[in-house]
Amino acid sequence: MKGKKVKIIKASHIGFCFGVKRAIGSAEKFLEKHRKAYSLGPIIHNPSVVEDLSGKGLEVISDIKKAKGSCLIIRSHGISPRLKVKANKLSIDMLDATCPFVKRSHVIVTKLKKENYKIIIIGEKNHPEVKALLEVAGDGALVVTRESDLNKLGLRDGKIAVVAQTTLSRDRFFMIVGSILQLNCLECRIFDTICNDVVQRQTEAKRLAKKADLVFVVGGKISANTRHLAQICRQQGAKTYHIETAKELKLSWLKAQPLVGIVSGASTPAGIVEKVVTKIKTNNIARRN
Ligand code: SF4
Secondary structure, X not given: OOOOOOEEEEOOOOOOOHHHHHHHHHHHHHHHHHOOEEEEOOOOOOHHHHHHHHHOOEEEEOOHHXXXXXXXXXXXXXXXXXXXXXXXXXXXXEEEOOOHHHHHHHHHHHHHHHOOOEEEEEOOOOOHHHHHHHHHHOOOOEEEOOHHHHHHOOOOOOEEEEEEOOOOOHHHHHHHHHHXXXXXXXXXXXXXXXXXXXXXXXXXXXXXXXXXXEEEEEOOOOOHHHHHHHHHHHHOOOEEEEEOOHHXXXXXXXXXXXXXXXXXXXXXXXXXXXHHHHHHHHHHHHHHO
8 A cells, every 4th residue: 555654743742731630640659559449430521541540459439439438539630619518527647639720719719708709610510620619619609611601690790709720621621711801790700710731632633734734643442631622623624533542543534634632631641642753653664656
Protein backbone atom coordinates (compact mmCIF):
# COMPACT_ATOMS: atom_id res chain seq x y z
CA MET A 1 0.00 0.00 0.00
CA LYS A 2 2.11 2.94 -1.25
CA GLY A 3 1.03 6.39 -0.18
CA LYS A 4 2.08 9.74 1.17
CA LYS A 5 3.70 9.84 4.58
CA VAL A 6 1.52 11.30 7.34
CA LYS A 7 3.17 14.11 9.27
CA ILE A 8 2.42 14.19 13.00
CA ILE A 9 2.27 17.27 15.18
CA LYS A 10 1.99 16.40 18.82
CA ALA A 11 0.96 18.86 21.53
CA SER A 12 3.83 19.65 23.88
CA HIS A 13 1.50 19.26 26.87
CA ILE A 14 1.17 15.48 27.12
CA GLY A 15 0.82 13.14 30.11
CA PHE A 16 -0.85 13.52 33.48
CA CYS A 17 -1.50 16.94 34.98
CA PHE A 18 -0.14 17.70 38.42
CA GLY A 19 -3.38 16.80 40.26
CA VAL A 20 -3.83 13.45 38.54
CA LYS A 21 -0.16 12.53 39.03
CA ARG A 22 -0.51 13.35 42.70
CA ALA A 23 -3.74 11.33 43.14
CA ILE A 24 -2.33 8.26 41.41
CA GLY A 25 0.96 8.54 43.30
CA SER A 26 -0.87 8.68 46.66
CA ALA A 27 -3.06 5.72 45.73
CA GLU A 28 -0.11 3.60 44.58
CA LYS A 29 1.92 4.37 47.68
CA PHE A 30 -1.01 3.46 49.93
CA LEU A 31 -1.81 0.26 48.04
CA GLU A 32 1.80 -0.89 48.11
CA LYS A 33 1.59 -0.91 51.89
CA HIS A 34 -2.05 -1.81 52.60
CA ARG A 35 -3.14 -3.74 49.47
CA LYS A 36 -6.80 -2.60 49.66
CA ALA A 37 -8.64 0.72 49.36
CA TYR A 38 -11.81 2.13 47.80
CA SER A 39 -12.63 5.08 45.62
CA LEU A 40 -16.11 6.50 45.27
CA GLY A 41 -16.35 6.49 41.49
CA PRO A 42 -13.25 6.08 39.29
CA ILE A 43 -10.19 7.78 40.81
CA ILE A 44 -9.54 9.49 37.48
CA HIS A 45 -11.53 9.45 34.25
CA ASN A 46 -9.29 7.04 32.37
CA PRO A 47 -10.31 3.35 32.15
CA SER A 48 -6.75 1.99 31.59
CA VAL A 49 -5.43 3.65 34.74
CA VAL A 50 -8.49 2.58 36.76
CA GLU A 51 -7.98 -1.02 35.58
CA ASP A 52 -4.31 -0.91 36.48
CA LEU A 53 -5.07 0.39 39.99
CA SER A 54 -7.81 -2.18 40.40
CA GLY A 55 -5.15 -4.88 39.91
CA LYS A 56 -3.23 -3.27 42.77
CA GLY A 57 -6.26 -3.35 45.11
CA LEU A 58 -8.25 -0.17 44.48
CA GLU A 59 -11.95 -0.99 44.24
CA VAL A 60 -14.34 1.49 42.66
CA ILE A 61 -17.62 1.71 44.58
CA SER A 62 -20.81 3.72 44.13
CA ASP A 63 -22.07 3.42 47.72
CA ILE A 64 -19.82 4.78 50.46
CA LYS A 65 -21.14 2.17 52.93
CA LYS A 66 -19.03 -0.44 51.12
CA ALA A 67 -15.88 1.23 52.45
CA LYS A 68 -17.04 0.89 56.10
CA GLY A 69 -14.07 0.38 58.42
CA SER A 70 -11.62 0.58 55.52
CA CYS A 71 -9.83 3.34 53.57
CA LEU A 72 -11.39 5.64 51.00
CA ILE A 73 -9.08 7.46 48.63
CA ILE A 74 -10.66 10.81 47.84
CA ARG A 75 -10.13 11.41 44.16
CA SER A 76 -8.76 14.59 42.61
CA HIS A 77 -12.33 15.91 42.01
CA GLY A 78 -12.87 16.22 45.77
CA ILE A 79 -15.75 15.07 47.96
CA SER A 80 -18.85 16.80 49.29
CA PRO A 81 -19.01 17.84 52.98
CA ARG A 82 -22.05 15.56 53.45
CA LEU A 83 -20.11 12.50 52.27
CA LYS A 84 -17.18 13.41 54.52
CA VAL A 85 -19.51 13.38 57.55
CA LYS A 86 -20.98 10.06 56.40
CA ALA A 87 -17.49 8.57 55.98
CA ASN A 88 -16.54 9.62 59.51
CA LYS A 89 -19.70 7.99 60.89
CA LEU A 90 -18.79 4.77 59.10
CA SER A 91 -15.25 4.84 60.58
CA ILE A 92 -13.75 5.19 57.13
CA ASP A 93 -10.16 6.43 56.95
CA MET A 94 -9.81 9.03 54.24
CA LEU A 95 -6.71 9.56 52.13
CA ASP A 96 -7.34 12.96 50.64
CA ALA A 97 -6.06 13.19 47.06
CA THR A 98 -8.24 16.19 46.15
CA CYS A 99 -6.35 18.39 43.72
CA PRO A 100 -5.18 21.61 45.44
CA PHE A 101 -6.77 23.63 42.60
CA VAL A 102 -10.14 22.04 43.33
CA LYS A 103 -9.61 22.75 47.03
CA ARG A 104 -8.91 26.38 46.13
CA SER A 105 -12.40 26.58 44.57
CA HIS A 106 -13.86 25.18 47.83
CA VAL A 107 -12.05 27.87 49.83
CA ILE A 108 -13.26 30.66 47.50
CA VAL A 109 -16.85 29.44 47.57
CA THR A 110 -16.89 29.01 51.37
CA LYS A 111 -15.75 32.63 51.79
CA LEU A 112 -18.29 33.95 49.27
CA LYS A 113 -21.09 32.04 50.97
CA LYS A 114 -20.22 33.68 54.30
CA GLU A 115 -20.37 37.06 52.55
CA ASN A 116 -23.90 36.26 51.30
CA TYR A 117 -23.22 36.09 47.59
CA LYS A 118 -25.50 34.03 45.41
CA ILE A 119 -23.02 31.59 43.90
CA ILE A 120 -23.08 30.53 40.28
CA ILE A 121 -20.92 27.59 39.24
CA ILE A 122 -20.35 27.37 35.51
CA GLY A 123 -19.90 23.70 34.74
CA GLU A 124 -21.54 20.33 34.20
CA LYS A 125 -24.29 19.48 36.70
CA ASN A 126 -23.34 15.81 36.94
CA HIS A 127 -19.58 16.21 37.19
CA PRO A 128 -18.32 15.02 40.63
CA GLU A 129 -16.28 18.19 41.17
CA VAL A 130 -19.32 20.40 40.47
CA LYS A 131 -21.63 18.28 42.65
CA ALA A 132 -19.24 18.60 45.61
CA LEU A 133 -18.70 22.32 45.02
CA LEU A 134 -22.46 22.92 44.81
CA GLU A 135 -22.85 21.38 48.23
CA VAL A 136 -20.10 23.60 49.63
CA ALA A 137 -21.87 26.62 48.08
CA GLY A 138 -25.09 25.71 49.90
CA ASP A 139 -28.75 26.60 49.35
CA GLY A 140 -29.46 29.04 46.58
CA ALA A 141 -26.31 28.23 44.62
CA LEU A 142 -26.80 27.35 41.01
CA VAL A 143 -25.01 25.39 38.29
CA VAL A 144 -25.07 26.98 34.86
CA THR A 145 -24.07 24.75 31.97
CA ARG A 146 -25.31 26.82 29.05
CA GLU A 147 -26.52 30.37 28.54
CA SER A 148 -30.19 29.31 28.50
CA ASP A 149 -29.85 28.20 32.15
CA LEU A 150 -29.58 31.90 33.02
CA ASN A 151 -33.23 32.41 32.04
CA LYS A 152 -34.24 30.83 35.35
CA LEU A 153 -32.43 33.53 37.28
CA GLY A 154 -33.96 36.66 38.70
CA LEU A 155 -30.72 38.30 39.67
CA ARG A 156 -31.39 41.97 38.98
CA ASP A 157 -30.09 44.03 41.93
CA GLY A 158 -28.62 40.93 43.52
CA LYS A 159 -25.11 40.21 44.73
CA ILE A 160 -23.61 37.32 42.80
CA ALA A 161 -20.28 35.52 42.50
CA VAL A 162 -19.22 33.26 39.68
CA VAL A 163 -16.74 30.35 39.72
CA ALA A 164 -15.99 27.67 37.13
CA GLN A 165 -15.43 23.93 37.04
CA THR A 166 -11.63 23.59 36.88
CA THR A 167 -11.81 21.66 33.60
CA LEU A 168 -14.31 23.90 31.80
CA SER A 169 -13.70 25.16 28.28
CA ARG A 170 -12.41 28.70 28.64
CA ASP A 171 -14.41 29.89 25.62
CA ARG A 172 -17.61 28.65 27.24
CA PHE A 173 -16.67 30.37 30.51
CA PHE A 174 -16.16 33.73 28.80
CA MET A 175 -19.37 33.36 26.81
CA ILE A 176 -21.52 32.63 29.88
CA VAL A 177 -19.76 35.28 31.98
CA GLY A 178 -20.55 37.79 29.20
CA SER A 179 -24.25 36.97 29.52
CA ILE A 180 -24.14 37.11 33.33
CA LEU A 181 -22.66 40.60 33.17
CA GLN A 182 -25.72 41.71 31.22
CA LEU A 183 -28.04 40.70 34.05
CA ASN A 184 -27.58 44.08 35.75
CA CYS A 185 -26.73 42.76 39.17
CA LEU A 186 -25.90 45.13 41.99
CA GLU A 187 -22.55 43.42 42.37
CA CYS A 188 -20.92 40.66 40.38
CA ARG A 189 -17.61 38.99 41.25
CA ILE A 190 -15.99 36.66 38.74
CA PHE A 191 -13.41 34.04 39.72
CA ASP A 192 -11.67 32.27 36.86
CA THR A 193 -11.05 28.96 38.63
CA ILE A 194 -10.21 27.05 35.45
CA CYS A 195 -6.96 25.17 35.97
CA ASN A 196 -3.87 26.44 34.13
CA ASP A 197 -2.95 23.00 32.86
CA VAL A 198 -6.40 22.74 31.26
CA VAL A 199 -6.06 26.20 29.70
CA GLN A 200 -2.68 25.29 28.17
CA ARG A 201 -4.07 22.08 26.67
CA GLN A 202 -7.06 23.98 25.25
CA THR A 203 -4.82 26.66 23.72
CA GLU A 204 -2.62 24.02 22.11
CA ALA A 205 -5.63 22.05 20.86
CA LYS A 206 -6.95 25.20 19.15
CA ARG A 207 -3.58 25.90 17.56
CA LEU A 208 -3.11 22.34 16.31
CA ALA A 209 -6.68 22.05 15.04
CA LYS A 210 -6.19 25.18 12.92
CA LYS A 211 -3.14 23.62 11.23
CA ALA A 212 -3.94 19.91 11.02
CA ASP A 213 -6.21 18.07 8.59
CA LEU A 214 -7.16 15.60 11.30
CA VAL A 215 -6.83 15.64 15.09
CA PHE A 216 -6.78 12.72 17.50
CA VAL A 217 -7.87 13.68 20.98
CA VAL A 218 -6.66 10.92 23.27
CA GLY A 219 -8.31 10.31 26.63
CA GLY A 220 -11.20 8.83 28.59
CA LYS A 221 -14.63 9.24 27.00
CA ILE A 222 -16.05 10.34 30.36
CA SER A 223 -13.20 12.78 31.00
CA ALA A 224 -14.68 16.30 30.91
CA ASN A 225 -11.42 18.04 30.00
CA THR A 226 -10.74 15.58 27.15
CA ARG A 227 -14.29 15.99 25.77
CA HIS A 228 -13.81 19.77 25.86
CA LEU A 229 -10.58 19.40 23.85
CA ALA A 230 -12.48 17.43 21.21
CA GLN A 231 -15.19 20.12 21.09
CA ILE A 232 -12.56 22.84 20.68
CA CYS A 233 -10.90 20.98 17.78
CA ARG A 234 -14.26 20.44 16.05
CA GLN A 235 -15.13 24.12 16.49
CA GLN A 236 -11.92 24.96 14.58
CA GLY A 237 -13.25 22.87 11.70
CA ALA A 238 -10.74 20.02 12.06
CA LYS A 239 -11.85 16.44 11.50
CA THR A 240 -11.61 15.14 15.05
CA TYR A 241 -11.63 11.69 16.61
CA HIS A 242 -11.80 11.25 20.38
CA ILE A 243 -10.12 7.92 21.11
CA GLU A 244 -9.23 6.24 24.40
CA THR A 245 -6.44 4.02 23.08
CA ALA A 246 -4.46 3.29 19.90
CA LYS A 247 -6.68 0.24 19.32
CA GLU A 248 -9.59 2.52 18.41
CA LEU A 249 -7.58 4.29 15.70
CA LYS A 250 -8.60 3.02 12.26
CA LEU A 251 -5.83 3.32 9.66
CA SER A 252 -8.45 4.16 7.01
CA TRP A 253 -8.97 7.50 8.84
CA LEU A 254 -5.43 8.49 7.86
CA LYS A 255 -6.04 8.30 4.12
CA ALA A 256 -5.61 11.67 2.42
CA GLN A 257 -4.80 13.35 5.74
CA PRO A 258 -1.21 14.63 5.37
CA LEU A 259 -1.05 16.50 8.68
CA VAL A 260 -2.30 14.84 11.85
CA GLY A 261 -2.46 16.59 15.24
CA ILE A 262 -2.41 14.76 18.56
CA VAL A 263 -3.62 16.21 21.84
CA SER A 264 -4.55 14.50 25.09
CA GLY A 265 -6.47 15.07 28.29
CA ALA A 266 -5.09 15.70 31.77
CA SER A 267 -5.83 12.11 32.86
CA THR A 268 -4.29 10.37 29.83
CA PRO A 269 -1.02 8.53 30.48
CA ALA A 270 1.80 9.65 28.16
CA GLY A 271 2.35 5.97 27.24
CA ILE A 272 -1.10 5.74 25.64
CA VAL A 273 -0.36 8.81 23.49
CA GLU A 274 2.97 7.29 22.45
CA LYS A 275 1.18 4.13 21.29
CA VAL A 276 -1.06 6.27 19.08
CA VAL A 277 2.01 7.98 17.61
CA THR A 278 3.72 4.62 17.04
CA LYS A 279 0.67 3.23 15.26
CA ILE A 280 0.65 6.18 12.84
CA LYS A 281 4.43 5.92 12.28
CA THR A 282 4.20 2.17 11.64
CA ASN A 283 1.52 2.88 9.08
CA ASN A 284 3.87 5.39 7.44
CA ILE A 285 6.52 2.70 7.06
CA ALA A 286 3.96 0.28 5.65
CA ARG A 287 2.87 2.90 3.09
CA ARG A 288 6.42 3.45 1.92
CA ASN A 289 7.05 -0.29 1.31
S1 SF4 B 1 -6.83 19.24 35.57
FE1 SF4 B 1 -6.05 20.81 36.95
S2 SF4 B 1 -7.61 20.92 38.54
FE2 SF4 B 1 -7.92 19.00 37.50
S3 SF4 B 1 -6.73 17.51 38.65
FE3 SF4 B 1 -5.42 18.28 37.00
S4 SF4 B 1 -4.24 19.95 37.93
FE4 SF4 B 1 -6.00 19.54 39.25
